[in-house]
Each structure stands twice: as structure tokens, then as C-alpha cells.
Amino acid sequence: xxxxxxxxxxAAAGVSTSTVSLVLNDRTxxxxxxxxxxxxxxxxxxxxxTPNSIARGLRTQRTRTxxxxxxxxxxTPFAGRMLAGAQDAAREHGHLxxxxxxDADPAVERDAIRALVDHQVDAMxxxxxxxxxxxxxxxxxxxxxxxxxxxxxxxxPAVVPDxxxxxxxxxxxxxxxxxRRIAWLDxxxxxxxxxxxxxxxxxxxxxxxxxxxxxxxxxxxxxxxTAASGRAATDRLLDLPPHRRPTAIxxxxxRMAAGAYVAARxxxxxxxxxxxxxxxxxxxxVAGELDPPLTTIALPHYEMGxxxxxxxLGAREPPEPDQPYxxxxxxxxxxxxxxxxxxxxxxxxxxxxxxx
Amino acid sequence: xxxxxxxxxxAAAGVSTSTVSLVLNDRTxxxxxxxxxxxxxxxxxxxxxTPNSIARGLRTQRTRTxxxxxxxxxxTPFAGRMLAGAQDAAREHGHLxxxxxxDADPAVERDAIRALVDHQVDAMxxxxxxxxxxxxxxxxxxxxxxxxxxxxxxxxPAVVPDxxxxxxxxxxxxxxxxxRRIAWLDxxxxxxxxxxxxxxxxxxxxxxxxxxxxxxxxxxxxxxxTAASGRAATDRLLDLPPHRRPTAIxxxxxRMAAGAYVAARxxxxxxxxxxxxxxxxxxxxVAGELDPPLTTIALPHYEMGxxxxxxxLGAREPPEPDQPYxxxxxxxxxxxxxxxxxxxxxxxxxxxxxxx
DNA sequence: CTGAAAGCGCTAACAC
DNA sequence: GTGTTAGCGCTTTCAG
Numbered sequence: 001x002x003x004x005x006x007x008x009x010x011a012a013a014g015v016s017t018s019t020v021s022l023v024l025n026d027r028t029x030x031x032x033x034x035x036x037x038x039x040x041x042x043x044x045x046x047x048x049x050t051p052n053s054i055a056r057g058l059r060t061q062r063t064r065t066x067x068x069x070x071x072x073x074x075x076t077p078f079a080g081r082m083l084a085g086a087q088d089a090a091r092e093h094g095h096l097x098x099x100x101x102x103d104a105d106p107a108v109e110r111d112a113i114r115a116l117v118d119h120q121v122d123a124m125x126x127x128x129x130x131x132x133x134x135x136x137x138x139x140x141x142x143x144x145x146x147x148x149x150x151x152x153x154x155x156x157p158a159v160v161p162d163x164x165x166x167x168x169x170x171x172x173x174x175x176x177x178x179x180r181r182i183a184w185l186d187x188x189x190x191x192x193x194x195x196x197x198x199x200x201x202x203x204x205x206x207x208x209x210x211x212x213x214x215x216x217x218x219x220x221x222x223x224x225x226t227a228a229s230g231r232a233a234t235d236r237l238l239d240l241p242p243h244r245r246p247t248a249i250x251x252x253x254x255r256m257a258a259g260a261y262v263a264a265r266x267x268x269x270x271x272x273x274x275x276x277x278x279x280x281x282x283x284x285x286v287a288g289e290l291d292p293p294l295t296t297i298a299l300p301h302y303e304m305g306x307x308x309x310x311x312x313l314g315a316r317e318p319p320e321p322d323q324p325y326x327x328x329x330x331x332x333x334x335x336x337x338x339x340x341x342x343x344x345x346x347x348x349x350x351x352x353x354x355x356x
Numbered sequence: 357x358x359x360x361x362x363x364x365x366x367a368a369a370g371v372s373t374s375t376v377s378l379v380l381n382d383r384t385x386x387x388x389x390x391x392x393x394x395x396x397x398x399x400x401x402x403x404x405x406t407p408n409s410i411a412r413g414l415r416t417q418r419t420r421t422x423x424x425x426x427x428x429x430x431x432t433p434f435a436g437r438m439l440a441g442a443q444d445a446a447r448e449h450g451h452l453x454x455x456x457x458x459d460a461d462p463a464v465e466r467d468a469i470r471a472l473v474d475h476q477v478d479a480m481x482x483x484x485x486x487x488x489x490x491x492x493x494x495x496x497x498x499x500x501x502x503x504x505x506x507x508x509x510x511x512x513p514a515v516v517p518d519x520x521x522x523x524x525x526x527x528x529x530x531x532x533x534x535x536r537r538i539a540w541l542d543x544x545x546x547x548x549x550x551x552x553x554x555x556x557x558x559x560x561x562x563x564x565x566x567x568x569x570x571x572x573x574x575x576x577x578x579x580x581x582t583a584a585s586g587r588a589a590t591d592r593l594l595d596l597p598p599h600r601r602p603t604a605i606x607x608x609x610x611r612m613a614a615g616a617y618v619a620a621r622x623x624x625x626x627x628x629x630x631x632x633x634x635x636x637x638x639x640x641x642v643a644g645e646l647d648p649p650l651t652t653i654a655l656p657h658y659e660m661g662x663x664x665x666x667x668x669l670g671a672r673e674p675p676e677p678d679q680p681y682x683x684x685x686x687x688x689x690x691x692x693x694x695x696x697x698x699x700x701x702x703x704x705x706x707x708x709x710x711x712x
Numbered sequence: 713c714t715g716a717a718a719g720c721g722c723t724a725a726c727a728c
Numbered sequence: 729g730t731g732t733t734a735g736c737g738c739t740t741t742c743a744g
Binding site for chain 3 (some may be wrong): 359361362363373374377378381383407408410411412413414415416
């Protein structure tokens with residue numbers, strides 16, 4: 001059974017193909033009698049006609065597709081949520097999403113961009129798995145938006161998580177619970193992700209606003225990919241003499257927070273009674289399954305994916321052309337934060353102190 | 357800067373567009389002199405010509421795209437790996453992957469299939485997130501392959517995990533370590549996934565081959581989505597009187613295995629010394645992070661995605677047309693299996709017993 | 713109010 | 729060996 005073409009509909013309705021096209025595309029301007037309109041629609045339904053997008057695309061120069069090239073689409077659930085957001089928005093606007101993941105191979109990336117351009121995608125999204133600054137690749141069409149990364153030359157719309165606001169919310173949560181000695185369990189990489197610097201900045205700012213000068217020993221690091229590294233770093237924190245030992249830890253990610261749990265448990269410390277912990281990422285499998293469930297900051301991947309697709313399709317204006325849009329990272333309150341233990345009382349009174 | 361067309365190359369090389377087409381598509385048959393070939397290629401490179409895929413698609417009726425419709429692409433890392441496999445295979449064959457996820461909404465699914473057909477995809481992959489049997493949706497092209505699901509009317513190629521072989525490997529691992537009292541921590545759902553029945557079958561068969569009749573009390577269930585449910589089910593197992601209490605558990609998934617760890621720990625039981633555990637799924641965040649790391653059976657999502665794309669593109673023959681291809685589930689050996697505790701010795705001798 | 717005709721950019725018969 | 733021509737299926741002036 002061959003595909004049914006517009007000429008089949010025309011024949012069935014006893015009109016020309018142009019009339020069919022006009023009717024089916026609801027072109028006002030061309031006044032077609034209500035009667036023929038009905039006849040055409042009926043005929044189209046009867047023969048089961050749907051337009052060939054390729055032919056239409058060739059004619060109109062719009063394909064109703066949007067290309068998404070990303071470095072690593074697999075492995076992490078985050079990627080999936082960005083995709084889902086972009087894909088949902090695309091669908092709502094009658095567009096299809098063409099996906100390429102490049103494994104960060106520049107040759108593959110170049111080919112992918114070219115293939116997508118050759119396929120006449122109406123817009124493009126350039127995504128990375130981790131928030132970072134990228135060189136703008138060659139050949140990207142004007143209608144490109146950057147997702148979870150920022151082009152070094154800020155010429156195109158971009159959306160990234162608002163790491164600073166997220167970090168502030170995390171530290172404030174701890175402060176509000178009464179903690180004064182708050183550690184920052186950072187990620188340790190030769191080329192630290194931009195999230196690290198931004199969250200650290202948030203940490204320092206919020207503590208400063210509370211009149212706290214953090215003890216340098218409170219800044220520890222783990223490799224970020226294993227809970228074990230978080231455990232080791234936490235051990236270093238808990239080895240501090242009592243008056244310097246933190247009562248709360250803000251962790252770069254949930255996996256290292258899981259390690260903090262292990263370290264605490266091995267010393268007979270209860271979370272949150274003896275040690276409060278806040279993570280980052282809201283990785284369901286980790287944060288939700290920890291005992292007690294982890295309070296953490298969520299990365300807004302779905303929302304960012306949506307935003308990118310909507311901007312790419314012109315359905316939403318990027319607020320500031322040169323600045324990346326900062327998507328809020330909501331705090332997810334669970335059960336890993338409480339007031340500090342009585343054994344390590346906070347200084348009396350509501351006034352900030354300046355103890356290092 | 358407008359796109360460069362084939363006529364631009366033709367003009368630059370001083371030949372006709374057909375010659376350019378012939379050369380660039382390496383059409384043998386038409387004998388073009390080596391000299392003009394070189395001139396054409398040179399001209400194409402100079403003006404930076406790449407063919408417009410839409411125009412070519414209209415003419416050739418092949419778009420070099422493959423459509424992938426799936427119920428839930430997001431949330432789980434598994435989905436990502438299927439996608440990655442399909443996408444890698446597509447790319448290797450010069451094809452682009454067009455992705456739609458339907459959230460299992462039949463209306464969306466119908467629209468998606470139609471949109472993909474209208475876009476003239478060369479082939480289609482119909483994927484589900486969990487191994488299941490599906491009604492064949494309307495409108496799927498002949499070149500469709502089912503991924504991680506089996507059409508009720510087995511008319512098209514399909515690939516699913518070899519759950520039975522995976523289950524057998526899991527139980528054999530435990531048997532080989534010397535266990536005789538092996539529990540099956542099943543998933544409890546109104547409409548149990550096909551994996552449940554298949555793995556249970558494997559469990560019974562392997563035990564039967566070893567001459568073991570499982571105690572009905574060894575078959576427990578949890579909701580499958582939380583570690584807590586695994587913990588509760590394991591508690592029921594550990595509450596059994598010593599001579600009936602299992603020394604090993606085969607868990608439907610890694611998350612419930614994590615719950616088994618919790619249950620054991622709360623009774624002061626060491627894993628694997630006091631209780632051996634094998635999971636299923638090889639969910640990195642869970643299996644790899646548990647203490648000790650969990651021995652489990654991996655779901656071959658990447659490989660299945662690859663297989664589906666290769667079959668869809670005709671690059672690989674589906675072995676049996678009416679049977680789904682069973683993709684092996686490799687066992688991932690980590691540290692959660694050892695011989696049973698001396699306190700609960702296995703019956704002496706190598707002979708199987710038949711104690712219920 | 714509707715139909716005829718042109719053309720999107722390419723490939724593939726068929727001439728020359 | 730290479731150029732001419734005719735569409736692929738659709739939309740869109742422009743006539744009538």
C-alpha cells in the first residue's frame with residue numbers, strides 16, 4: 001500500500017491539489033467556500049492523508065525538526081531529563097527532536113552538526129552533561145541555544161543551573177538550623193567544574209553574611225565520583241578537635257554525601273542529630289534511598305531542556321542576550337538536617353560571631 | 357550567507373549538476389574522467405558544498421533517519437543506554453536518530469508514529485523501558501523493530517534481555533558458593549513484569565537441577581521501587597527459624613538488594629559472611645556503591661539498542677523471525693557472595709538433598 | 713472562489 | 729564521458 005498523496009485527496013474531493021493544500025493548511029486569505037472545505041477534509045480523512053513532511057520541508061524550507069547534539073547522553077539520569085524536557089517542548093510545538101551524542105569527540109561533533117544542518121533542522125541545541133564553558137563549535141546555525149553550558153563568546157542564548165543560588169540555599173538551610181561550623185566538601189579535579197567554584201563562592205558569601213569566617217580545615221575534597229571519596233574527606237573533618245569539628249557538611253554532590261553518611265555511621269554518629277548533611281544533584285537513587293533521606297539541591301535538568309527547546313523555537317525570549325539564563329535549583333528538604341548537637345552548642349544569642 | 361547548492365558546484369567546476377551528483381555519490385557505471393572527478397571534488401571543497409538531505413530524501417525516498425519511539429526515555433539510566441546504543445549504531449551507518457518519548461500516552465504514541473512516518477524515516481524502533489509484551493501499535497512501518505519488548509503477535513524482529521539465562525547465572529553463582537537455602541526476593545505488582553516470571557522460572561529450574569525443593573517461605577516480595585520494601589521482605593526471611601532461614605538471597609533488582617543490606621546490618625549480620633546477596637540490573641549508583649559492592653546481573657541495554665538499530669537498518673539479520681532475540685545478561689561479580697556461614701552448615705557431602 | 717503552473721534541490725534515465 | 733530533462737510531493741503566486 002503506497003503512501004497516499006495530496007493528489008489522491010484532490011481526486012477524491014473533485015478539486016485541485018492547491019485547493020486541498022489551502023484547506024488543510026487553514027490558509028486564510030484564500031477564500032474557499034465552507035462547502036468545499038468540508039468536502040476536502042472529509043476526503044482527506046477517508047483516504048487517510050497526512051502530508052509528506054520531506055516534500056513540504058523542501059518547499060517551505062522548514063522541517064519542523066530540532067537538532068540536539070550533546071556530549072554524553074547515556075550513563076546519567078540527568079541527561080535523560082534534559083532530553084525529556086527538550087523533547088516535550090518540541091512535541092508541544094509540533095516539532096521532532098533529532099538526537100546526536102558525540103561522546104565529546106570533536107570529529108563526531110563536527111560531522112553531527114553538519115548532518116543536522118544538511119537535514120535542515122529549524123533550530124539546534126548544543127548540550128553538555130556537566131555545566132561548563134565551551135568553545136563555540138563551527139557550523140552551528142544562528143538558531144542555536146546552549147544547554148547546560150555557556151559559550152566562551154557569549155553570542156547565543158544559553159541556560160545553566162543557578163549554582164550560586166543553589167549553594168546559598170544549601171548553606172542557609174544549615175545556618176537556619178543553628179549550625180555555625182559548616183564544612184564544604186568540594187570536588188577535587190585537575191580541571192574543576194564551574195559548579196565547584198560557584199557553589200564555593202555561595203558558601204563563602206553566605207557564611208560571611210552570617211559573620212562567620214570558615215576554618216580553612218573545613219574545606220575538604222573528594223574525587224566526586226565515589227561515595228568512598230566522600231567518606232575519606234568526611235573522616236578528615238571528623239578527626240578535627242571538638243571545638244573545630246564541623247556540625248554540618250555541604251557536599252558537592254549526593255554521592256559524596258552518601259560517603260559522609262558512611263563515615264558518620266562508622267563513628268557511631270547519627271544523622272542528622274550529630275551531623276547535618278546537605279547534598280547537591282538530587283540523584284533519586286542516592287538522595288532518596290539514604291537513611292535518613294538526604295536534604296539536597298536539585299539540578300533543574302528537565303526545566304533547562306524545556307527552556308532550551310522553547311527558546312530555540314522562538315516560543316520564548318531569552319531575557320538577556322549575552323548572559324546565560326540561570327535556572328533555579330530548588331532545595332529538596334528531607335531528613336538530614338537538624339539543629340547541631342547540644343554537646344557542641346552554638347555560641348549563645350542570635351548575634352553572629354566571628355570565631356574562625 | 358545562503359546555503360551552497362549543487363548548481364554552485366557545477367558552475368565552479370564548469371560541468372552540469374548531474375555530473376556533480378554522479379561524482380559526489382561515487383556512482384560507478386557512469387564513467388566520468390578522472391580529471392573532471394578531481395575538478396568537481398575540488399570545487400565542492402572550495403565552495404563548501406554538502407548536499408541538502410531534504411531534497412535528496414524527496415528524490416531518493418530515503419532519508420537516512422531512523423525513528424525511535426519509546427514510552428519513558430527519561431528518569432532511568434537504562435533508557436539512556438538503549439538510546440546510546442541505537443544512536444551509535446545509527447551514526448556508524450550514516451543515519452540520524454529521531455527520538456520521541458510518549459510517556460505511554462496512546463494518543464501521543466499514535467501522533468508520534470504518524471509524524472515519524474510523515475518524515476519518511478527509513479526504519480523505526482519501538483522501545484519500552486521495561487521488558488514487556490505490547491500490542492502492536494497501528495501504523496508502524498514494516499521496517500520496525502521492537503526494543504526491550506515483544507509484540508503480542510510476533511510479526512516483527514524484537515530484542516529483549518535473556519532473563520532466564522540471567523536468573524540462572526545468579527542462582528548458580530550462589531549454588532557454586534555452597535548455598536542450599538536460597539531465597540527469591542520477587543517484585544510485588546498487580547501486573548507483574550515479565551522479568552519476574554522469567555527469573556522465578558530460572559530460580560526454580562536451577563534449584564531443581566541441584567535437587568533442591570525451595571521452601572515456599574523463601575519466596576518473598578517487595579514493591580521493587582524502594583530499598584525499604586527490600587528490607588521488609590528480607591526481615592521476613594531472617595525471622596524464619598534458623599534451620600529454614602536462607603543463607604543467600606537472589607533479588608529482583610539492585611534497589612531491593614540495597615534493602616536486604618539494611619535488614620542484615622540492623623541484625624548485626626555481615627554481608628557476605630552471614631548472608632550472600634545477588635541483585636539484578638547492575639544499577640551503577642546502587643550496586644557499585646553498596647558496601648560491600650553488590651554482585652549482580654547486568655541488563656544489556658546498550659547492546660540491545662545497538663542490535664535494534666542494526667536490524668532496523670538491515671545491517672544484521674534477526675536470527676529467528678518469530679522469536680525475540682535474547683540478549684545475554686552478564687553476571688557482574690563483586691563482593692556480596694561467599695560461602696554460607698559455618699553456623700548454618702550446608703548438609704554434608706556433595707549430594708543434593710531434598711529438604712523443603 | 714478555484715485551478716494552472718512554477719519551483720524547493722536533488723538524482724536518475726536517457727540523449728548526445 | 730557529459731549534459732538535458734523529468735520528476736520526488738508539496739506550497740504558493742498568479743490567472744481566471
